[in-house]
Amino acid sequence: MKKCEFIQQAAIEFMPQTQWQTDKAIAYAERLWERLTEKGYGDEKPRQPRDIPKAYDKLSPLQKAGFDVFWIAFDLKKCSKDKAAMRWLQLGDLSKAEHDAIITAAKLTAQERKTLPEGQIPKHAEGWLSERRWLGYQATGLEQQQKQDTEKQRRLTALLGDLAHAKKMSEMTGDEWWRGEAQRLEQAVREARQANA
Numbered sequence: 047m048k049k050c051e052f053i054q055q056a057a058i059e060f061m062p063q064t065q066w067q068t069d070k071a072i073a074y075a076e077r078l079w080e081r082l083t084e085k086g087y088g089d090e091k092p093r094q095p096r097d098i099p100k101a102y103d104k105l106s107p108l109q110k111a112g113f114d115v116f117w118i119a120f121d122l123k124k125c126s127k128d129k130a131a132m133r134w135l136q137l138g139d140l141s142k143a144e145h146d147a148i149i150t151a152a153k154l155t156a157q158e159r160k161t162l163p164e165g166q167i168p169k170h171a172e173g174w175l176s177e178r179r180w181l182g183y184q185a186t187g188l189e190q191q192q193k194q195d196t197e198k199q200r201r202l203t204a205l206l207g208d209l210a211h212a213k214k215m216s217e218m219t220g221d222e223w224w225r226g227e228a229q230r231l232e233q234a235v236r237e238a239r240q241a242n243a
Contacts (some may be wrong), residue, residue: 047141049079052075052079053072053076053079054075056071056074056075056078056079057071057072057074057075058071060074060075061233075131080143080196082083089179098132098135099128099131101128101131101134101135102127102128102131103132104135105131105135108139109134109139109140111133112134112140112145113130113131114228115145116130116134116148116149116152116170117130119149119152119153119156120152120155121159122155122159122168122170122171122172123154124157124170125170125172126170126172127171129170129171129172130170130171130172131174132172133171133172133176135174135176136176136183137175147183148180150180150183151179151180151182151183152174152180154173154183155169155179155183175180195242198238198241198242199242201238202235202238202242203240205231205234205235205238206235208231209228209231209232209235212227212231212236213228215227216228219236233239
């Protein structure tokens, strides 16, 4: 609540106790505001400025080096480099692991951007950094293993479907090509099962 709103509401509440003396009610309300502020309940904490002018120039040499690598990896030059540098500055000093994770995710984002549907607007670097989007790219070892296992199972299922189709076509047509295709697919299924084991 803003101070003026608080004083107005409190003064209205104090009016009956002050025999409707407006100045006295306002004085009580102001003193109450001051006491609340002293106890930490009054004024809101000042907010940081939204923009840091020439943020790139305020980066330390190590931060500049990291940001430059990020900027190249992110590869979207339509957005403001200085605003992105401001977000990088707000991240503070990053560890090597954090830096590497951001760069890897930025490269993946740049690749994904190439396949965006027409009309979809890509996230600019400033927003990408402020929303910490790189965290969405950090899969745990277990998640990565599950993705690999799922992909292997999907591939095996597709091979089994192709094999069944090739065998059926071989039986129906008696064509040597389908018989050879069935044998090739049987070998591929054996290899896929060995890889899954």
